[in-house]
Amino acid sequence: MxxxxxxxxxxxxxxxxxxxxxxxxxxxxxxxxxxxxxxxxxxxxxxxxxxxxxxxxxxxxxxxxxxxxxxxxxxxxxxxxxxxxxxxxxxxxxxxxxxxxxxxxxxxxxxxxxxxxxxxxxxxxxxxxxxxxxxxxxxxxxxxxxxxxxxxxxxxxxxxxxxxxxxxxxxxxxxxxxxxxxxxxxxxxxxxxxxxxxxxxxxxxxxxxxxxxxxxFVSTPWTGMSVITPILFVADAEDATVLETAKEKEFFNNVYQDLAEKQMNSNHLQVPSNDTPTMYYIKNYANIQMGPIFKNGEALLDKTLTKTEKFIALDQFISKVSKPLLFDNFSKWRRLYTGNAIFGFGGFKYALLYFLIALCSCIALLKRDQAIYKIIGLSSLLVIGNVLIVAIGMHAVVRFTFYSDWVLFFTIFVLLNALNKKRYES
Known part of the structure; x- marks a missing residue:
């Protein structure tokens, strides 16, 4: 041995x-x-x-x-x-x-x-x-x-x-x-x-x-930019009415106009028949975020602020704007989020597979406290947890999801190992 x-x-x-x-x-x-x-x-x-x-x-x-x-x-x-x-x-x-x-x-x-x-x-x-x-x-x-x-x-x-x-x-x-x-x-x-x-x-x-x-003394100021990007991608022109201040409305209207002109908003897309709005969002996430959103947000900031102070002010401002826009566009945002997450899993079949593995493992674990169910269930939850978090704001590309790409191989190895061990013992 x-x-x-x-x-x-x-x-x-x-x-x-x-x-x-x-x-x-x-x-x-x-x-x-x-x-x-x-x-x-x-x-x-x-x-x-x-x-x-x-x-x-x-x-x-x-x-x-x-x-x-x-x-x-x-x-x-x-x-x-x-x-x-x-x-x-x-x-x-x-x-x-x-x-x-x-x-x-x-x-x-x-x-x-x-x-x-x-x-x-x-x-x-x-x-x-x-x-x-x-x-x-x-x-x-x-x-x-x-x-x-x-x-x-x-x-x-x-x-x-x-x-x-x-x-x-x-x-x-x-x-x-x-x-x-x-x-x-x-x-x-x-x-x-x-x-x-x-x-x-x-x-x-x-x-x-x-x-x-x-x-x-602030948290790393970029969360707001990640959160608002999918929201503005699915927003409607009338959504400015849910915002409170003139500055917030100006920001939204400027961003929406730029997104519409560049056909980067879901209401103005011209995607090929073999493509989807979700895939367009994933492919153009960085351009949407660092183009119309960042530039228009930065343009409204006090010109006397330093670069560091601008990032802090922009994050605080955008975080405040995001909440009412999210509530107003929640159904469309949820559809985009679901599509983004499915892409992160590698497609609907893989998403379904991971959820089934997690569910079946949990059910089996309730009946029998065996190591194999614990390991396979935990491994599938690693994939699910990572993808569901990433898809909230980011585009669920491989750079953010590769961490658990080994899980399916691992599951197969664990199952084969268990079968081999059982055969050896019998």
Missing amino acids: KWKQQKSNIAIGILFLIAFVVVLRNPAVFFPDSQGYLEMHIIRTPGYPLFLQFAQSIFGDYFETATVTIQILFGCFSIYYFIYKLRSNQVLNDFFSVCLAFVLLLPFITGLKIANNMLSESLSYSLYLIIVAKFIAFFLTKNVKELYMTLPILAVLLITRYQFIFFIPLGLGLIFWVSYVQKSFKKYALISVLFVALPLITSLADKTYHKIIHGH
Whole structure:
């Protein structure tokens, strides 16, 4: 048995070495968003900018190579840790562990090539895998220490990418289930409180960071822009009547006029017969947001404000405008949200599959407290939680949804492992 595990470790090590070589053969890649991280813009959450500042201060002229190296090494560590937790809890055998390692490495060497990008995805993916490993370990062993150790890691992940806020209700759900099974709610009272308090703690950390770096005790000011973009995409010309002030009405009318002229509003689209308004929105999300919405919002701000102050004022203004517009266009927004989410799942069939897996696993778990139902159910909820959060404001493209692309493979590996184990025991 030990020899088999040694062989699987060697195979995983070879995969890591190949991935390391492939990543280092490619240069660091900079995107429009990269500048915001490098220059610590106020619209960027603190996690990744602080990491880049650390890398620059330590490695100087070799900063790019060092950053890529750290990102792939941390990625390999997180994958090995994930697999170690699965094997120690007898979720996967040695063969399927190697198969899963290969699948988990794909974002580093194909497609997005996250380790080479000066974006937060690489660190987020690695932190994500460690947290999932901890959640699985707690769910199977009921060892509450796993969750206590998860809290600081999850805090770092939330200040790097806030889309992973869905880990909070998911963690509370696991705690409730284990408490229910053990009939001991008091035992998990403290960890429950800490999970509830974690968003407040990370929000305080976020505001403190901006106070130190930018001089303003505020949350990262970009949420309003993400929320209002789909709302204005589906809005009608008459919606200005639901707004209160002349400034709000002027903003809406200017944005709506520009969107209509550029045929970027759902009421004025001219899409091909093989396309849909939802797909147009997904493809043109950035143009809609940074074009008519951002430019018209910025034009109404006080000209004496600094760039940082403009971002803060714009976020506050747009957040206030978003609420009445959302209520007035909720039905159309909901249809767009549903289509955006389905795209994030990879299509209606995959969306249905994930929800069915989650539902069937939960029903099976109510009848039998078995590890396989816990693992498959939890994995499907990871996909569902991430997509449903992302689709609220962002376009659910692969950059934001790839984190759980391994789940279907993982589900197959777990099922095959269980069948193989059952056959071996019989």
